[in-house]
Amino acid sequence: MSGSTRTRVVGAVLAIAGVLAAAALAGWLVVGLSTGERPDATSGDSTATAPAAAVVPTETPAAHDGSEAVVADISTLPDASWADRTAAATGIPLRALLAYAGAELRLRAEQPTCGLGWNTLAAIGWVESEHGSIHGGTIAPDGLVSPAIVGIPLDGAGVEAIADTDGGLLDGDTVWDRAVGPMQFIPATWGQFAADGDGDGRADVHRIDDAVLTAARYLCASGGDLRDAADWIAAVSSYNSSIDYNHRVAAAADGYAARAEGRD
Template sequence: MFLSIGVIAVAATAAMNLASLKSAPIQPPTAMAEVAPPPGSATVSGQPAPNTQNTPDASLGSASAAVAPIVGVDPAWAENVSAVTGIPRRALTAYAAADLTVDAEQPGCGIGWNTLAAIGEIESGHGSHGGAVLSDTGYPTPAIRGIALDGNGAAAIADTDGGAWDGDTVWDRAVGPMQFIPETWARWGADGSGDGAADPNQIDDAALATARYLCHGGDMTSTETWRAAIFSYNHVDSYVNDVAAVANQYAQHPASAR
């Protein structure tokens, strides 16, 4: 379950996602040499043991799985696409790295960086909601928190993390640039930054978790399956349409993006 800030919601590779299968996408991201991850596994510090129901297999990159290789995104690609799209380079690098990582893990998914970027834009303005500034380390300051899920204009979700992530010991709140609810993070948390911990406030971690979540239902290479995946991230048809519009906007390529 995820939450768009202020709105109830239940969320590279060689391909891009075009929500309406339009042509002429921006050149896909290219990777630099992979860097070996530190020894050990990713951990979700301060989280309760995840519910085994609907918990992903290690092959899908759950929080308890081995740390994913750190993918270095080509800085020239990132600089060019950031200039064309207006996506802050730090955020764009996180989306592209998640895309490349999941492409290697689950080549049948076909998720595109622009889908992740569209979600990041709608959920938090790429980590800038409420005047936050996304640092070079990938953390927005101040931290981004959604409204209390107390049943007042939103679903009622009693606290599931003891306030460890959202600072609320009574009700859950969505956390971070991709707006993960703590209960969802306990199942899908990922270590995209390679620091040995999975933190929903950190954009590399959050982007990778989002990519894995979207891919767990299957491929995202057709309009129908793409829309189903986005709907699973937020059960609102208008949200799916909004993500589609932004993803397609990012995918269109001016000549300068070639």
């Protein structure tokens, strides 16, 4: 549950420091990329030792050199050939990857000190909804994820208890809040950070570009400089405070970077 490149490059790498050992990270890769063990976005143990890990992005190649801030549709920002190669190497659906990389490019222009890599966004997208494919979902060419992804009621039964905050406007539940969309936003966070990522004039939690750009801005607002280990952890923890969740996102982000760079 939730709640942001300029020229060339080919991916991003996960810098491992402090309490993380290479063997532990290798184990996380199996857990983080397992379709059978996607963690609930609102539960988990937050008392374990957090990984000292920071995602250090290299620059995603842009299709519109120097114009990231003025192109309305973030999915048009990444270089098409890079996106094709990276989607094939990582297994991330191309339409989702365009949103992740496009959001990195947009945030690199908007907030150059944030340092958020596309692979962190992709990792969160995987853990939250398997890139919009959970429960048989698909992403249309225009970015709409269907069927709509709506989480369980946050009623305190194994999850955080969050009473309805929006009259069911976003999640259809007038009793309890639920996490919604491919990036799993609760109504309050969506209401504060909702972004129009595809340039159609409105923010739709069920559209991948809008949801991913919103997540990117939220992470940058929550973490600071995500090239710093503590800031990266803080940003991901703001999405979900579970240490297990943090580990899974770290593992998936590292795995995507390694595959994109041909290291795996």
